[in-house]
Amino acid sequence: MRTIDLLKSKGVSPSQQRIQILEYLLKNKIHPSVDTIFQNLVNQIPTLSKTTVYNTLALLREKQLIQVIIDNNEIRYDADTEFHGHFKCLECGAIYDFPISEIKIDISSIENFQISEKHIYYTGICALCIKKKGDENGNKT
């Protein structure tokens, strides 16, 4: 589906800014921050304001066209709205996706609760960074 129709299907009028921001997220699956999105789009839309990026992302989130990753210092964005987990590498800062096939929770403690968002967020060191560190140590002596 075209980005315009995606927006329309959720009742969002497709302004240039909204189209470009959503399109950026659909094409760049790097879980960018507000600042990354802004820096990458301000070339194409020279008048773009960071407030617009904030406003638009809040709207897209509300309409469930995107989901957010609550990171330590900032929020990162993901156009993949399927339920999945995120892994943040504390070394290089990259955020990886990983699938979740099943999660069993004892529902009794939050029975009758109305759930709106589910976040699965792991932190640690990714394989690339572990290897990099190992190599560095190996080169010593």
Next chain:
Amino acid sequence: MRTIDLLKSKGVSPSQQRIQILEYLLKNKIHPSVDTIFQNLVNQIPTLSKTTVYNTLALLREKQLIQVIIDNNEIRYDADTEFHGHFKCLECGAIYDFPISEIKIDISSIENFQISEKHIYYTGICALCIKKKGDENGNKT
């Protein structure tokens, strides 16, 4: 185990500030923020500085004596280090614990990754707030 021994067992020298902060978390299972902790302890330790609270919590987290809940606007703290999920009510702000009996992830995408923290964070509206809202609507007309 006494709080002092708990600290010692992880190699943390048990200063008054550290004892009181950890003890506060052990006794008040409300997932408090830095500010809540500070406000509640400054009566007992009049010289207490917010920086100390930050420093201490970072230390306790590093030593795995506590875990953190990465909330939208701030970090909240939990002395229960067992793996479990958190539910944040967007209406009243309370954070509930819930047990997780099993979580199956397709490990292949993050194979050989070194995991240090796992966060399971749901948001929505808790049963109390749903009921409250229902009652309010019922009282109308």
Next chain:
DNA sequence: TCCTCATTTTGTAATCATTACAAATTTATA
């Protein structure tokens, strides 16, 4: 086409949690 109203965008100025940093205090050790 022009006018008017509603929507969207923009820029600036707050807000607020967190961090940086260096001085002051406390504790441990010789």
Next chain:
DNA sequence: TATAAATTTGTAATGATTACAAAATGAGGA
């Protein structure tokens, strides 16, 4: 007691996010 190390403290940044009002844009009717 004297000295060094560890801990605490206060103040000043930092930086993401929000508030808010003005400016720009777009839709619909006369």
